[in-house]
Amino acid sequence: MTAEASFPARSRPDHKPWANIPGELAEHIHPHLDSLADEMIVEIQSQVREYSRGDGPYAIMLRTIVERALHHFTDRIAASGGPPDAEFFQAIGRGEASEGRSLDPLQAAMRIGGLVAWRRIAQNAYDLDPRLIAALGEAVFLHQNEIAKFAAEGYRQAQAAAAGEMQRRRRRLLDLMLSEPPAGGEAIADLAAAAHWQVPRTVAAVALDIRHQDTRPPAFPPDVLVDLGRAQPSLLIPDPDGPGRAQLVDRALADCSGVIGPTVPVTEAARSMQLARQMLLLAQRGVIEAHGVIRCVDHMSTLILFQDETLLSSLAELRLAPLAHLRNSQQDRLAETLLAWLQSGRNANEVAMRLHVHPQTVRYRLRQLEELFGDQLLDPDLRFELEIVLRARRLQQGSAAAPHGSGEQHRAVSGEVITFRRY
Template sequence: MTAEASLPARSSDSELGPWSDIPGELAEHIRPHLDEVAEEIISEIQLRVREYSRGEGPYASMLRLVVERALQHFVDRIAGNGFDDEEFFVSIGRGEAGEGRSLDPLQSAMRVGSLVAWRRLSANAFDLDPRIIASLGEAVFLHQDEIAKAAGEGYSQAKAAVAGEMQRRRRRLLDLLLTEPTPGQEAIADLAAAAHWQMPKTVAAVALDIRHQDTRPPAFPPDVLVDLSRTLPSLIIPDPDGPGRAALVDRALADCAGVIGPTVPVTEAARSMHLARQMLQLAGRGVIEADGVIRCVDHMSTLIMFQDENLLDSLADLRLAPLSHLRNSQQDRLAETLLAWLQSGRNANEVAMRLHVHPQTVRYRLRQLEELFGDQLLDPDLRFDLEIVLRARRLQQGSAVTTTGEHRAVSGEVITLRRI
C-alpha cells in the first residue's frame, strides 16, 4: 500500500477537518489492499478482544461485516465522499442492543481496527508529505470516533425503546394486579413474564400522595412496580417482609406521603391497595398521625373502626346517649375520663396519672359517670362498645383540631385534643 509523494492535496476546508489535506487520488492506491487489511484487522481483533476470539457465532459474523464496511467507507471518505453510511452503523448499535449484548466488545474492536489500519498506512506512507501523514492519522481515529458515535446512538435508541416497552408492560401488570375482581394466577404469571418481573409469593400495595411534592419523584428498586401517573400514584412491592425491604422502602418514600397496605398473596394485591387508600384518606383527615411512611398493620384497629363511619356514628349515638344532654365541655371531660378508665383497668389512680389531674377530680368524674351510665359499666360487652366509640371519638376530635398545638399522650399514642 504505497503512494507517490507527488499526489496533490485538496484545498483546505475547515469543515472537512483532516480529510481536506488528504489527496483524493490516494484512495485508488489503497483500495486494492482492503481485503488484506481487513483480514489483518480481524485476526488482531480476535487475538485481543475476548468476545471475538472463537472466530464464529454472532460476534464473528458481525465483526467481518463492520470491518469491511468501515474500511470501504474510510477510503470513500478519502475519495471525497461524506460520512453517508451513518445509518448502517446506527443499525449495528441497535442490533447489539436488540440481541442483549454489551456495546463494549464492538467499541474495543473498533479501537484495535484503527490501530492496525494506521500501522499499515504509516508503514507504507514514507513517500508522502509529513502533513498528509499527520492528516491520515487524524482521519483514521476521527473515522473510528464517528462510527463509534453512530453505533452508540443506535444502541441508546434501542435500549430506550426496550425500556419504554418494558415500562408499559409493567404498568399494564400493575393495572392487572389492582383489578377487581381479582385476576387469576395464570393471567398474572403470563404478563409478569412479558414484563420481566419475577412473580413473588407476597406483595404489598402502596398508595402515594405526591401532589404537593416539590422534589423530584422518588426512586424505587427495579423490582417495584410503579405508576406515578395514575390519579392516585401506586406501587406494588414484592416480598415486602424480606430482609432489608422495610428500610429500603422507607428511604424511597422519605419525601412523600405514603401508606403501605398489608402483606397479601400476589393475587390479592387489590385488597392491599384498597386498605392502603382508606388509610391514606384517614391520614389526610388527621385521624392517623405518623412521621414518614404509614403501615396499615400498625393501625388495623383504626381501619376496622372506620370501615363504616355511619355505623360507627350510630353505635356512638346509642352508647353515648347518657352524655347527650350535657354541655360540650362536660361531654369532652367525661368521655376522656371514661376512656382512660376503660384503658387502665378501671384504676382511678392510673387514670389521674394519664390525664394529669388530681385523683379526687377523677373520682368525682367517675361518680358522675356511674350516675349517667349505671349498670352499663358493669357489662363487659357494653364496656367494649364504649371503648370503641370513645376511641373513634378521640381520633375524630384529633382530626378536627388544627390550631391548638396541644398534644397529650394516651395509651401510647400521640393525639391532639381541643382546649376546653
C-alpha cells in the same frame, strides 16, 4: 506516489483533516480495500474472543462492518469530508444491545481495525508527503472514533427502548395485580415472566400521598413495581417481611408520604392496596397522625373502627345519648374521663394519672357518669361498645378538618360526606 507528485491540499478548515487529503487519492486506495479488510479481520479475530469464530453470523457481521467502514472512509476522502453512515453504525450498536451483548468487543474491533489501517499507511509512507501521512493518520482515527460514537448512540437507544418497554410491562403487571376482581396466579406469572419480575410469595401495596411528593422522583429497589403516573401513585413491594426488607423499604420511602398496606399473598395485592388507600384517607383527614410513611398493621383497630362510619355514627348516637343534653365542654370532660376509666380497668387513681387531674375530680366525674349511664356501666358488652364510640370520638376530634364553631363534624370519605355528631 512521490512527494514531488503529491496532490495539493484543499483548504477546508471546517472539514480537517479531510481538507488536507486530495480526493483523487480515493482512486488509488480502492483496489487495496479487499486485502486491507482481510488483514483487519484476521487481526480482530486473533485478538477479540467474541469474533474468533471463523464462520457464522458473527463472522458475516464482522466482515460487513469492516468493509462498510473502509468504503465509507474512501468515500469521505473523495468527498473531502462528511460524516460516516450514522444510521448503519447506530443499527450495529442497537443490534448488539438487542442481543444482550456488551459493546466492548465491537469497540475493541474498531480500535484494532484503526491500528491495522495505520500500519498499512506506515508501510507505504516512503513515497508520501509527510503532511499527507499526518492527515491520513488523523483521518483514520477520527473516522474510527466517529463510528464508535454512532455505535454507542445506537446501543444507548436500544437500551433505553428496552428499559421503556420493560417499564411498560411492569406497569401493566402492577395494573393486573391491583385490579378488581383479583387476577389469578397463572395470569400474574405469565405477565411477570414477560416483565422479568420474579413472583414472590407475598407482597405489600403502598399508596403514596401525592400532596407531599417532591419534584424529584424517589428511587426504589429494582424489584419494586412502581407507577408514579397514576392519579394515586402506587407501589408493590415483594416479600416485605423478608430479612432486611423492612429497613430497605424504610430507606426507599424515606422521602415519601404514604401508607404501606398489610402483607398478603400475591393474588390479594388489591386488598392490600384497598386497605392502604383507606388508611391514607384517614391520615389525610387527621384521624391518625401522619409522619412520613404509615404502616397499616400499626393502626388496624382504627381502620376497623372507620370501616362503616354511618354505622359508627348510629352506635355513637345510641350509646352516648345520656350526654346529649350537656354543653359541649361538659360532654368533652365526661367523655374523656369515661374513656380513660374504661381503658384503665375502672381504676379512679389511674384515670387521674392519665388525665393529670386530682383523684377527687375524677371521682366527682365518675359519680356524674353513674347518674347519667346507670346500669349500662355494669354491662361488659355495653362497656365495650362505649369504648368503641369513645375511641372513635377522640380520633374524630383530633382531625384538623373539623369546621370551627359547629356542633357537628363533617368528613368526606370516597366522595361521600358523612356526619358524626358530637356528644
